[in-house]
Amino acid sequence: MISEEKKKVLDLFGQGRKQYKLMEFEKARQFFAQALEIDPEDGPSKVYYLRCKHYIENPPPEDWDGVFVMNTK
Template identity: 75%
Template sequence: MISKEKQKVLDYFAKGRNFYKLMEFEKAKEEFAKALAIDPEDGPSKVYYARCLHYIKNPPPDDWDGVFVMTTK
């Protein structure tokens, strides 16, 4: 069974992913931030939060397929 805290993290992450797919990166970032406020070590939320910051500054093209292209290793 999952704890209530972990369920909240999962719920915020799911909402964030939905906004992310819709290219609503500010809203997505807010949801990932809520997840990280509960669990600062949540890896997926950290990754997507960082990607949102990137896409807010560097918006993807209108035909973006959701794939994040790494430019550094």
């Protein structure tokens, strides 16, 4: 059974992903930050939070397909 905390994290993550796909990176980052406040060890929220930070600083092209390309190891 999933705890109420985990359900909330999953909901916030889902909302963040929707905003991420719409290229609304600041809004998405806020959802991921809220999820991390509940569960600081949530790996997917950590990854997407950092990706949002990257895209806020380095916006992708208008025809972005949602794929994150790593440029360094």
